[in-house]
Amino acid sequence: MQDLNHRKATARLKILNPDGSPAANQAVRVDQTGHQFLFGCGVFDAVEMMKTRDDQKKQFLEERLAKWLRLFNYGTLPFYWGRYEPQEGKTAETETMAAAAWLRGKGVTLKGHPLCWHTACADWLMQYSNQEILEKQLKRIHRDVTAFKGLIDLWDVINEVVIMPVFDRYDNAITRICREKGRIGLVKEVFAAAKESNPDAVLLINDFNTSASYEILVEGLLEAGVPIGAIGIQSHQHQGYWGLEKLRDVLERYSRFGIPIHFTENTLISGDLMPPHIVDLNDWQVDAWPSTPEGEARQAAEVTEMYTELFSHPLVEAITVWDFNDGCWLKAPSGVVREDNSEKPVYHALDRLIHGDWETHTEQVTDSEGCLCFTGFKGSYLLEAAGGKASLRLDGDSDRTIRFIRKD
Amino acid sequence: MQDLNHRKATARLKILNPDGSPAANQAVRVDQTGHQFLFGCGVFDAVEMMKTRDDQKKQFLEERLAKWLRLFNYGTLPFYWGRYEPQEGKTAETETMAAAAWLRGKGVTLKGHPLCWHTACADWLMQYSNQEILEKQLKRIHRDVTAFKGLIDLWDVINEVVIMPVFDRYDNAITRICREKGRIGLVKEVFAAAKESNPDAVLLINDFNTSASYEILVEGLLEAGVPIGAIGIQSHQHQGYWGLEKLRDVLERYSRFGIPIHFTENTLISGDLMPPHIVDLNDWQVDAWPSTPEGEARQAAEVTEMYTELFSHPLVEAITVWDFNDGCWLKAPSGVVREDNSEKPVYHALDRLIHGDWETHTEQVTDSEGCLCFTGFKGSYLLEAAGGKASLRLDGDSDRTIRFIRKD
Numbered sequence A, B: 001m002q003d004l005n006h007r008k009a010t011a012r013l014k015i016l017n018p019d020g021s022p023a024a025n026q027a028v029r030v031d032q033t034g035h036q037f038l039f040g041c042g043v044f045d046a047v048e049m050m051k052t053r054d055d056q057k058k059q060f061l062e063e064r065l066a067k068w069l070r071l072f073n074y075g076t077l078p079f080y081w082g083r084y085e086p087q088e089g090k091t092a093e094t095e096t097m098a099a100a101a102w103l104r105g106k107g108v109t110l111k112g113h114p115l116c117w118h119t120a121c122a123d124w125l126m127q128y129s130n131q132e133i134l135e136k137q138l139k140r141i142h143r144d145v146t147a148f149k150g151l152i153d154l155w156d157v158i159n160e161v162v163i164m165p166v167f168d169r170y171d172n173a174i175t176r177i178c179r180e181k182g183r184i185g186l187v188k189e190v191f192a193a194a195k196e197s198n199p200d201a202v203l204l205i206n207d208f209n210t211s212a213s214y215e216i217l218v219e220g221l222l223e224a225g226v227p228i229g230a231i232g233i234q235s236h237q238h239q240g241y242w243g244l245e246k247l248r249d250v251l252e253r254y255s256r257f258g259i260p261i262h263f264t265e266n267t268l269i270s271g272d273l274m275p276p277h278i279v280d281l282n283d284w285q286v287d288a289w290p291s292t293p294e295g296e297a298r299q300a301a302e303v304t305e306m307y308t309e310l311f312s313h314p315l316v317e318a319i320t321v322w323d324f325n326d327g328c329w330l331k332a333p334s335g336v337v338r339e340d341n342s343e344k345p346v347y348h349a350l351d352r353l354i355h356g357d358w359e360t361h362t363e364q365v366t367d368s369e370g371c372l373c374f375t376g377f378k379g380s381y382l383l384e385a386a387g388g389k390a391s392l393r394l395d396g397d398s399d400r401t402i403r404f405i406r407k408d
Helices: A044-051 A055-071 A093-105 A123-127 A130-147 A173-181 A183-197 A212-223 A243-255 A293-311 A345-357 B044-051 B055-071 B093-105 B123-127 B130-147 B173-181 B183-197 B212-223 B243-255 B293-311 B345-357
Strands: A008-016 A027-035 A038-042 A074-078 A109-113 A154-159 A202-207 A230-236 A261-267 A316-321 A361-365 A371-377 A379-385 A388-394 A398-403 B008-016 B027-035 B038-042 B074-078 B109-113 B154-159 B202-207 B230-236 B261-267 B316-321 B361-365 B371-377 B379-385 B388-394 B398-403
Touching: A008 A379, A008 A388, A027 A371, A038 A055, A044 A055, A044 A074, A044 A093, A055 A345, A074 A093, A074 A316, A093 A109, A093 A130, A123 A173, A130 A173, A130 A183, A154 A183, A173 A183, A183 A202, A183 A212, A183 B212, A202 A212, A202 A261, A212 A243, A212 B183, A212 B212, A230 A243, A243 A261, A243 A293, A293 A316, A293 A345, A361 A371, A371 A379, A388 A398, B008 B379, B008 B388, B027 B371, B038 B055, B044 B055, B044 B074, B044 B093, B055 B345, B074 B093, B074 B316, B093 B109, B093 B130, B123 B173, B130 B173, B130 B183, B154 B183, B173 B183, B183 B202, B183 B212, B202 B212, B202 B261, B212 B243, B230 B243, B243 B261, B243 B293, B293 B316, B293 B345, B361 B371, B371 B379, B388 B398
Parallel strands: A008 A398, A038 A074, A038 A316, A074 A109, A109 A154, A154 A202, A202 A230, A230 A261, A261 A316, B008 B398, B038 B074, B038 B316, B074 B109, B109 B154, B154 B202, B202 B230, B230 B261, B261 B316
Antiparallel strands: A008 A371, A027 A361, A027 A379, A379 A388, B008 B371, B027 B361, B027 B379, B379 B388
16 A cells, blocks of 8 residues: 555644534534646647537537546646647637636646647748747747636646757757757746746646656756746557556656656557557557457556556656547547547546545544544545535645535 | 868968078978877876886887877876775875876876766775765865876866766765766766866766767756866777767767867777677676777778768867777777787778878978968977978967077
């Protein structure tokens, strides 16, 4: 059994009735309603749902998102420059804003992904000089981070910097400026722009490279004063589960910085594995990539082991499933639901962890002075008794008086 | 033909006779006597020669070093902490100083290697706390850099930092402190110590890792203000010659910083290649590793191609052959002479480049005012005419008056 004390806190409460008298000797239901930990998933379909005029598609996506919301409290919204702004000045702000507002209304914490990346970049940038590209990149960051402030306060500011200046699959505007300014030079500028527009945002750097290169990059960035709020680690495991040994090695090496770690893009698939000789996962193009019963059992077991390990590590604050449903990136069977929205074993495995093992539900009786003490997983709570109810945030040990409101 | 203009300079001289009159209409021999470029080689045997009490061995080493001196102008002397100071406080300073003085007397520029490294480190350090190890490391740098100032003004300050904190072959004092302080943290301290003791020294970082990791490390160090005087690149090619493609890729990636590049440890062997599956070259332990005729021809051709490429690159300022003779590290046939000091084809190939193609020897006639103009490879020159002689440094284009001294 992993030690999960760092995920828990103790509340010492004195509870008052709605009339202000001590709620003495009352049976109180204590139900956790939300997690401090960020259990995330890509939620690109929320934008799709806002945009579509096809009622059938809309309904299908609503059903999908209902399942999404039952499991997760943290969503990644797409800001790929080439898709967000396919023509210079014509952005997807409207539908993205609608999706963000809808999700925030349901209590979902949001992250924007990514503000700077060489892939899925805007082609129209290539007509400009490097100086102009950089100016447009920074302006884009200011524009989008400012527009979404309050709705989106976490950002993957820059993606895959290790490979960025040497990326040679095709010419693109971002590789050009990264080659000119250097990795650290560019990261400094894009982080500064994001920080300026939203000083309280959690700003991430994000990479699939977990080797010494990324480690050294993070060290160099911290030395250069870049305000990294969390280290983002991708873990697309199409070629097979990392296993505990690699997972622990990565955690150990990236813990050294004492900065929160986010597993930003996690994929474990429920079908045949991609062959090991593939270096760039995008090179694996298949017509169909079926999910299999054995694969689904394996996926559920691997996800359970991996989440358990990560949840037990004090510096890990977020894990994000990359694809909610099968058939997205590379057509992989990478989702927690199938393409038809039916739930896979991994959906229930995650549900058991997130809303079972790691969620606190208890009943306590207050003493003669209305006092009650409980220890539970950090997050939000609803307390309910015959005489009233109250909601509560438990982010750390606390000692306080709360007053019930009347139940309606 | 490579463009070598950056290696050359033009001297416009007005030459005076010893009596001060213009040396008009004189035939002047212009002979390059030394190179600005550092053509280097390990010269550990100079220390050995100073130390030995065995006359036969001494004579053998003298013969070896005579051949060394005929080819090279730049030597690497050993400062491996575990060998330089096998017991705390008992150093090899005496014999190393004697070797350094002897080599300087012969016009050889010297580099000390290395001041900080996890390999060949002093075992006695391990009894101390990390704080104490670091203090002793910095004190050692101050002591040795100060002691050799004027004799040794180039230092490999720190070696193989990319792997340093994750080196797991055996416990050692330096990996311990690197793990605690981080790569950049440690590099900053050891460079600061060296700089303090010899502000004019050229300080190198040195690594066998030429991947993005090292590139990013250098970038991070420069951002952190570490005074890197030259980027050291090892190129031990026991598993086969890199070839021009890799060489050019490395040069391109490391040129970006605009800092001099030194090829600090170059090995091309004249025997069977080490199998490609070996990761740590030290794992390849053989009883004997013969040099072969075909291997020697290959080695000479590869060295010629590699030196030609490197000499033509404006940022490369030094190339060092790692082993002067065969049978040193890993018993490899890696030398320019065999174990018995007989010259291999590569010795003559290098001689043809260094003292042939890339050395200027010409005869010019001064005009009626004693003026003479020549363009030659940068370095030192001897000018000789019937009426006298003069020595000259040609480090860049120059326009000056020189006065002959009488020939004796």
